[in-house]
């Protein structure tokens with residue numbers, strides 16, 4: 047055996063352990079997502095990474111943005127329901143103070159891992175705005191890192207289209223948002239981002255993100271809606287509904303691409319009756 051092999055083995059195991067740590071933290075963040083339709087952190091992570099790729103960020107930067115997107119609200123863990131449920135404009139002064147601390151709390155948690163220092167910085171900055179009206183540091187313009195500016199845009203959009211008043215652990219069977227209402231919310235979120243591009247949000251990021259969303263809408267329009275047995279799901283299909291367990295855990299979210307890792311998870315949940323044996327997908 048050469049000397050390199052044990053070293054390579056070690057580095058592979060460390061990389062795996064790092065990926066598992068991130069997955070574990072991501073699962074914890076799901077605890078503060080009870081008032082969203084779908085997965086807020088997964089949406090922000092995936093779309094922010096894609097915007098970063100399109101803006102020419104390096105692979106390492108894209109990875110950092112993807113992880114920061116997944117963990118951006120980790121500082122809200124343990125927050126009372128009253129804060130998790132409300133939009134900032136509806137909060138009392140005290141709730142608002144607590145809410146505005148979450149980027150810093152997240153930064154403190156993530157700083158504990160030396161490999162997550164860059165990610166911690168993006169999490170700290172994800173509520174900063176170009177004109178200095180954000181928090182916690184009231185940074186302006188170029189003081190805000192591109193990754194944080196990207197997460198900010200995706201975050202604002204997803205809050206506008208997917209935040210709900212009901213706790214999905216309590217109300218499992220409430221009807222999904224009708225398509226025309228969803229489309230109105232989509233248009234008003236896009237309009238808000240475009241109207242405030244250059245003032246609050248990075249204009250290039252807004253342009254790239256809106257392009258990405260429009261492309262995805264067009265692609266979905268060309269696909270067919272079908273109920274497919276969970277063991278026959280294939281990559282390229284797009285999940286058409288949110289699937290929760292009976293205790294409110296989101297298994298897969300509407301709009302998520304089917305991945306090879308997703309299939310065995312859905313098969314296992316279907317076997318124990320926690321999700322249907324056939325799921326609705328666009329193919």
Ligand SMILES: [Fe+2]
Nearest residue numbers: 118119148172
């Ligand atoms: Fe946040």
Ligand SMILES: [Fe+2]
Nearest residue numbers: 086118119201
């Ligand atoms: Fe968020």
